[in-house]
Amino acid sequence: MTDVEDELTSQPECWARAAAEAPEHRGMLPAPGERVALVGCGTSYFMAQSVAALRETSGQGETDAFAASEFPHGRSYDRVVALTRSGTTTEVLELLRELKGRSRTTAITADPHTPVVRAADDLVVLDFADERSVVQTRFATTALTLLRAHLGLHTDTVVTDARTALTTPLPEGLVEATQFTFLGRGWTVGLANEAGLKMREACLAWTEAYPAMEYRHGPISVTTHGTATWMLGEAPDGLAEQVRATGGSWVAGGLDPLAELVRVQRLAVAVAAARGLDPDRPRHLTRSVILAP
Numbered sequence: 001m002t003d004v005e006d007e008l009t010s011q012p013e014c015w016a017r018a019a020a021e022a023p024e025h026r027g028m029l030p031a032p033g034e035r036v037a038l039v040g041c042g043t044s045y046f047m048a049q050s051v052a053a054l055r056e057t058s059g060q061g062e063t064d065a066f067a068a069s070e071f072p073h074g075r076s077y078d079r080v081v082a083l084t085r086s087g088t089t090t091e092v093l094e095l096l097r098e099l100k101g102r103s104r105t106t107a108i109t110a111d112p113h114t115p116v117v118r119a120a121d122d123l124v125v126l127d128f129a130d131e132r133s134v135v136q137t138r139f140a141t142t143a144l145t146l147l148r149a150h151l152g153l154h155t156d157t158v159v160t161d162a163r164t165a166l167t168t169p170l171p172e173g174l175v176e177a178t179q180f181t182f183l184g185r186g187w188t189v190g191l192a193n194e195a196g197l198k199m200r201e202a203c204l205a206w207t208e209a210y211p212a213m214e215y216r217h218g219p220i221s222v223t224t225h226g227t228a229t230w231m232l233g234e235a236p237d238g239l240a241e242q243v244r245a246t247g248g249s250w251v252a253g254g255l256d257p258l259a260e261l262v263r264v265q266r267l268a269v270a271v272a273a274a275r276g277l278d279p280d281r282p283r284h285l286t287r288s289v290i291l292a293p
Contacts, residue, residue: 002269002278003131003280004137004269007133007138008137008166011138011141011142011162014128014145015142015154018126018143021146022149022154025150028122029081029124030055030060030150033060034061034079035062035063035078036077036079036080037064037066037071037075037080038051038064038082038083039066039068039081039092040067041067042136043194045066046190046193046194046197048065048066050191051187052064055147060151064077067091068082068089068095071095076103078104079103082095082096082107082108082120083107083140084109084116085109085110085131085288087107087112087114087115087116088115089289089290091289092116096119100119106124108124126142126143126146133280134281134287135201135285158258161255162258162259165255170267170270171249174228178226179206180207181208181209181227181228181229181230182195182208182209182230182232183209183232184212185211185233185236187257188257189209192209193209195209195261195264196208196209198261198265199268199271201279202279202282204275205268205271208222212231212236212239213236215229215239216239223247225247229249231251232257232260233253240252
């Protein structure tokens with residue numbers, strides 16, 4: 001079993017623990033009514049997108065998400081939350097240092113023995129969800145679960161669905177597909193972006209991700225025999241039928257969308273195995289991007 005396989009299968013337990021511990025971190029996480037920005041890089045940025053959509057649509061305050069390198073310094077926020085598994089990512093650390101004294105900052109990390117401890121005002125440590133693999137799975141989804149529980153939007157069904165995602169067979173024929181498109185709506189757009197990234201990292205697949213209603217506006221033109229379109233969350237009316245009419249495969253997301261992401265992680269590992277690739281050693285990637293001064 002690869003590291004990434006071992007780590008992705010532990011997600012139900014990690015999520016349950018994060019949800020249970022969420023009240024302990026209440027004072028370090030955004031309060032209702034605060035103007036908040038969430039930042040990250042790569043996978044963490046996509047998790048930030050999902051949390052921002054969840055928080056704002058649930059009426060808890062204006063919330064934005066940015067790649068750490070693209071933070072708009074002309075805006076003011078009551079709190080900036082940085083997601084960083086390693087606590088060493090250059091763009092995140094530089095941003096947190098620049099925000100000192102301007103906005104309250106919180107870092108959610110897996111490693112408390114890294115520079116992020118000094119860069120952020122508040123620290124939430126999810127060391128039980130740390131990973132050996134370069135490819136992120138459980139840390140990212142556990143951080144999202146923590147914030148989802150903090151918002152009052154987590155239920156035990158999510159953990160149950162994750163266990164189902166780990167034990168049920170993947171849809172037939174998916175491993176042989178030549179192109180994958182992931183779709184989301186609202187908070188699941190971030191999950192769709194992460195699904196696409198996971199497939200690119202772990203198995204070098206041709207993947208794309210879009211808001212579901214945008215799929216008709218051009219991207220559907222690449223859909224054909226041998227391609228797969230996977231919906232994370234509820235699909236727009238008629239879209240499944242349109243995709244099937246192209247000859248492509250349609251995968252309906254019947255589980256909680258975060259659990260659907262677990263199924264995608266499993267698919268990435270399966271495709272890697274079929275292509276003779278090692279998902280623990282993705283091409284050109286390291287566990288953290290640390291830029292030289």
